[in-house]
Amino acid sequence: GQQVMQIPQYQHVQEGEDFTTYCNSSTTLSNIQWYKQRPGGHPVFLIQLVKSGEVKKQKRLTFQFGEAKKNSSLHITATQTTDVGTYFCAGTSNTGKLIFGQGTTLQVKP
Amino acid sequence: GAVVSQHPSRVICKSGTSVKIECRSLDFQATTMFWYRQFPKQSLMLMATSNEGSKATYEQGVEKDKFLINHASLTLSTLTVTSAHPEDSSFYICSADQMEGAQETQYFGPGTRLLVL
Numbered sequence: 001g002q003q004v005m006q007i008p009q010y011q012h013v014q015e016g017e018d019f020t021t022y023c024n025s026s027t028t029l030s031n032i033q034w035y036k037q038r039p040g041g042h043p044v045f046l047i048q049l050v051k052s053g054e055v056k057k058q059k060r061l062t063f064q065f066g067e068a069k070k071n072s073s074l075h076i077t078a079t080q081t082t083d084v085g086t087y088f089c090a091g092t093s094n095t096g097k098l099i100f101g102q103g104t105t106l107q108v109k110p
Numbered sequence: 111g112a113v114v115s116q117h118p119s120r121v122i123c124k125s126g127t128s129v130k131i132e133c134r135s136l137d138f139q140a141t142t143m144f145w146y147r148q149f150p151k152q153s154l155m156l157m158a159t160s161n162e163g164s165k166a167t168y169e170q171g172v173e174k175d176k177f178l179i180n181h182a183s184l185t186l187s188t189l190t191v192t193s194a195h196p197e198d199s200s201f202y203i204c205s206a207d208q209m210e211g212a213q214e215t216q217y218f219g220p221g222t223r224l225l226v227l
Contacts, residue, residue: 033216042203042221043154048213088153098144098216100154 002027004091006101014109019076021104023089030092032065032072037103038085046074079108112138112208116219123194124227130190131222133204139184140206144216145177148201160187160204194226 003026013019023032031050035043047056049065049072056063062075072089086103093099113136123129133143141162146154158179159167166179178190187206191198203221207214 035218042218045215045217048215050213097156097159099156102153105151 002093002099004089004099004101006089006104008104009102010105010107012107012109013079015081016078019079019083019106021074021087021089021106023072023074023091023101025070025091025099027093028069030069030094032069033090033092033098034063034072034074035088035090036085037088041085043088076106079106081108081110084108112136112206112215112217114204114206114217114219116204116222118222119220120223120225122225122227125195126193128190128192129194129224130188131202131204131224133187133189133206133219135185135206135208135217138206138208140187140208141184143181143187143204143206145179145187145189146203146205148203148221150201154203157189162187191224194224196226199224199226 005024007022031048033048034046036046037043047063052069053067054065060077064073076083086105088103089101090098115134115136117132121129143160145157147157148154156169157172160179160181162181162184168174181187201221201223203218205216205218207216
């Protein structure tokens with residue numbers, strides 16, 4: 001079936017370092033969404049990318065959607081301790097279902 | 111953004127009992143809601159799609175007689191875990207779709223932690 005793979009599974013960085021998580025789908029996606037889940041919390045919607053090659057920024061976060069609409073990335077510049085959490089990508093399949101990646105858990109050392 | 115609530119937030123029950131979880135969209139109407147299950151340190155797994163006024167659509171491997179879903183109104187969907195067993199212990203999260211212009215966004219509830227003893 002349709003799969004969305006996300007790497008890395010875990011990332012430990014020093015505060016101030018950059019962080020990137022990558023998402024790859026086995027099939028073309030109609031859109032990709034990114035969520036952040038804090039420990040003990042629920043996923044919170046960050047952004048949705050729809051167009052091929054789209055790049056969107058939210059302060060220190062940069063989101064990209066690949067030209068083939070099969071991969072995406074989230075890049076955080078100069079991480080802060082408040083960035084700690086698990087970041088999930090989720091792709092909307094051709095059946096309309098949201099398929100989540102496995103998530104990347106980010107730890108930031110102060 | 112839109113708000114989705116879930117009740118209860120935590121529940122502990124004995125094996126063999128049934129547990130009902132409510133998911134409400136507080137400030138918008140949702141014809142479609144989704145139920146997910148999340149094991150510790152794992153991703154969200156879609157269990158079923160709840161459609162207002164019609165039967166839920168279950169994902170492969172999810173027992174519809176075990177996880178009863180009712181979507182009686184445009185703001186409420188319920189998930190009942192029937193005859194719960196310890197292996198049903200998990201974090202159950204619902205979400206609801208809202209159209210914002212041309213963009214369809216899923217808003218998640220705070221989740222329900224179920225522990226079956």
